[in-house]
Amino acid sequence: MTINSPDVLEGIRQEALKALSQREESNKATSAQAAGLEKGTPHMQILCCGGTGCKASESAKIAQNFQESLKAHSIEDKVDVVVPGCFGFCEKGPIVKIVPDNTFYTSVRPEDVEEIVTSHILAGNRVERLLYVDPSTGQHISDSKHMNFYRKQMRIALRNCGFINPEDIREYIARDGYKALAQSLQRPSEDVLADIKASGLRGRGGAGFPTGVKWEIARKFDAPDKYVVCNADEGDPGAFMDRSIMEGDPNSVIEAMMICGYCINAHHGLIYIRAEYPLAVHRLKVAIGQAREYGLLGKNILGTGFDFDIEIRYGAGAFVCGEETALIHSMEGKRGEPTLKPPFPAEAGYFGNPTNVNNVETLANVPVILTKGPQWFASIGTEKSKGTKVFALAGKINNVGLIEVPMGTTLREIIYDIGGGVKGGKKFKAVQTGGPSGGCLTEKHLDIPIDYESLAAAGSMMGSGGMIVMDEDDCMVSVAKFFLEFTVDESCGKCTPCRIGNRRMLEILTRITDGRGTEEDIETLENLAKVIKDTALCGLGQTSPNPVLSTLANFREEYEEHVRDHKCRAHKCKSLLTYSIDPALCKGCSACARGCPAEAIAGEVRKPFVINPEKCIRCGMCLSRCKFGAIKVI
Amino acid sequence: MENTTIITLTIDGRAVSVPKGTSILDAAATIGIKIPALCHMDLKGTCVKNTPASCRICVVEVEGRRNLAPSCATQVMEGMVVRTNSARVVRARKTVAELILSDHPNDCLTCPKCSDCELQKLVTRFNIRRMTYKGEQSVRKKEETVAITRNMDKCILCRRCESVCNQVQTVGVLGAVRRGFETTIAPTFDRMFKDTDCTYCGQCVAVCPTGALTERDNTDRLLDDLCNPEKIVIAQPAPAVRVALGEEFGMKPGTIVTGKLATSLRYLGFDYVFDTDFAADLTIMEEGAEILHRLRAFLGGDKSVKLPIMTSCCPAWVNFYEHNYPDLLEYPSSAKSPAQMFGAIAKNYWAEKMGIPREKLVVVSIMPCLAKKYECEREEFSVNGNPDVDYSISTRELARLIKRSNIDFESLPDSDFDTPMGESSGAGAIFGATGGVMEAALRTVYEVFTGKTLPRLEFTAVRGLDGIKEATIDIDGFPLKVCVAHTLGNARYLMDKLRKGELNYHVVEVMACPGGCIGGAGQPYHHGNIEVLKARAAAIYREDEGKPIRKSHENPDIKQLYEVYLGEPLGELSEKLLHTRYFDKSIK
């Protein structure tokens, strides 16, 4: 089947819409009553999350069990099992959604399948125990629309994730897929580009450079071979939106790359993806294969004479390759070392050819901007930051997951309304945004409307959208050290400030967390951080001191406590802790001694045990084993 | 070239106009502002260039930019306002230098590079008087080969050696390994140089700013021999030494110190002071004869004759084709290098004549080169384990030895070399510059082939710093096509063409080092200043012009050597003593 004109595309869309309409309807409606085949529902669908997170919890097995169960009940022709991409609510995964009544089952296990089939699919009774429980009311909620987690979200980049089958291009087409491409190819490319500029879309991968302007620059450089590169080297530890988009909606990335190619007059597309993302790679390959099969990739696309094709290139475990010049060198088969800009890739990129690099989330926004219009997109968000942003919400928070909110949403809304607050009722301490390039924000920043400028002003950055919540048990010096360990591990080693400077900073932080730091160390740390920011070669090096600078700005007293009082208020820095056993509480059960990996605890049964501080490695094993609260940590 | 646009900018409050594409560093230099730089090296006019912009020493403040810019790699822009010495810049620059220092073994007092180290100079310049940052230091591999000493603990990752080894020489042995703080510049698979394709060209040493890569020092060994009454120690300095040695004593680059060189060697205690230039003339006799032989065969219709014939004086070049082109070993001339010809004549003809037993005679070559140290060790250049040339010291080592021996070089009187191996022609002298061997050969080949006297001795088409130079010489109606290449990258270009059968020359000269031997790895460090190499080359040609005899075949001592001993070029004894063969040294 070749789609050689917009009309054929529309035909396929109409056809594919039939299969999808039940899901569309179900998404809009709210039914108090569950549907069921025995209640007369003619057709049902089971959406079984196929994201990496849920797959790690055996969602593939769940889908398989569904297939088998349906077959056993001879209803496989009446019920479809669909494996869409990530629903976002990873905390409660694996997620299973039932259509048409829009029932959202959480934390499903393979052995729950039979019950769902017999009681829900057949009899039309929801399995109450698998429904989400609202923590504030204790009520079961069956429809995700009514969950706080989803209520404040606005899904543009994630519009198809958790909804369509990512391995079926027709489902993408049914959701207006490739419509933007078809329309664009009928228009002068400068008009399409003008729309992207007018939308105010900015790069979602880091510093937020205006996408339209980037395309405009790339367009200016004329060459026979120009490249559109999709940066899918999502390296920020704790951010997985790009992966989810590629797993859940790979065609949106492909379509956007083609539109970009049309705008900048490029015919080659390259996707640089982490090798650690096998599922995303698979889905992309399937999508590229189907797009080629339908004639949407290749020569003379939609009969317009426009040619474009896409190849996949793999990363190999180097965070620095997220930097565009390093990424390009890596694609050329070289060490991923950044080079000085200018020349920018737009002028001399992949093998010296003009190259435009955009990240996955940025691209995923492009088709919708064109189908719904730049004004619509520009109406969302803040003055300088338009549209939405996807965040990977994780850490000490109740609702870990992937969320998408309009720019301008406050951290408080994200953490408390969507995220459900801090886990275990602990006290909120900080939220880290922007990954290793970002910073830690505090209570006082919670009401800032999030956009590129406000985050930067607060000493952090948007970055790719990792958002890690920390509570009172987190030591901010240790957190800074954690990020610096990451930077030191991942530094390419090319420039002096990053290679040696960050190493020296890490050594100082290690001294401080080991209780060997001095007041002078704090000062040295601050000076070094400033110089590294000012002199490092690439964007990663320049932003690498941010975790230190922001924790110094917001939690300086914790640093001072470590060096002055040899105290870690979060009880995180082992060297500053002393474990002891309260003889009044110890029952002499010996559980601690038996569990101690260092054989540091001795005593006679039924008499108080004693910890030998020389041998104690402060692992905390005794603390977790003692049933009587006799272990004291100071 | 398109029309050059002129850009005007302000540096430290002063306006400066330079062509578009100029770096801030170079623009500043035009108005006398010397921005400190470290990793940067640009031997303008050659392909030796390294601008990774990675050390961050040369950072400057550019108005409107968020962070500091590396001046070596940032191009000027119209209206740019640059500050090279603001408080922010000065602090950042010093901190960066302090960071480099924190990962450097500060054993400067005993470092071979002491007082010639670019890092050391910056430390003085930035007034760094204590170790601000202390921490773990890199521990990397060390190695002493016959030619090069490697102590990568002192490496500052400027990547110059990597650039020359890969981009310039295309030898591809040195490269960055691992990443982050663990990054090292190392030979393939972290092996030793001897287990790789290293040619010992030593250009890594020539560009290393610190003591990470230095020459293998033979001065102590030489001193021992000079003090040993049992040994007769004789010297043979190469052509390029006499135009560079003076630099080590503060003389202007290009100062010719031939007479002082001979005197200093005598003062050092050498028993006889001869000249490699003499052997260069001998090389022309043999190689010239070989050229003529192959040409005549070719003109006589012999299809099997290997053309072009290629020079074989440069030991790094010999290593290069033995490692990379084992299938083409029949193309290079079989003539030994001048230094080895000298050794063979000294230890046979001269030793016999003087009645000196071979084992008592120590032949020391003084070379602009580090590969010569390796060449001395080649088995085929020794008899019963006794090498023809016992060992080689570089120009730098000789300078150190002179200083150590309390000799005030500048005030030395001139003296002549000893006979019979001290007389040389101008043709022998120009061996030191790229194109020199070709020019010397042409002078002889022309006259021997045609039987006529050359109207003009200078073949200027083969002079100069272009990487590959071509010329067609009319030899009595026969258009002799010649080609001269310097640096091994240019040699690779030619050899790849040869392998494809697309190299249409009769004679090709190759020298491994930029500029030829004057740019050798044993010479005083040029520190990236091309004017130094140009001045040395000019001096080489001045030396030639000043010689009464300027053609090798007219050197009376050479004539006599053939008359009394060798017979004729390519004769039986000549073949035995003055020619060699090559080996397949490719790593399988």
Add this chain to the structure above:
Amino acid sequence: MKVSCEALRQVEAICRKFNNDPGELISILHECQNTLGYLPEEVQRVIARELGIPASKVYGVVTFYSFFSMVPKGKYPVSVCLGTACYVRGSDKVLEEFKRVLGIEVGETTPDGKFSLDCLRCVGACGLAPVATIGEKVYGRLNPSDIKKIVAEFGE
């Protein structure tokens, strides 16, 4: 350990599949590692020869990227996630426990060749933090006290 001739022929075939294009070096290394399990010197030499680039370049690339290994991995490769989400939920302690139980450091393989230990940054299962993978299998919500049992699963 010596690489078999057959394996080296496979390496040549992989290079040729990518048209001996030096630009495809990383793809070639991926495929060779997938096929052979690791990238020993001989393999890198063959790749260098096939692609017409210095072996030092191949070696420089192999040592740059953490995904590539020059030593064979264990039969059961253990990777502990040290992504931020896992870190704040205690993955450092999980890693320490793996080291203790297996008796090896990160990057090493147990003498019996059964387990190797590595770190990785984010598998994207942050909802299950802290996470470790053994082979293809993902273990979530780990507690240091679980490790002994998990390792024992592979014990026989």
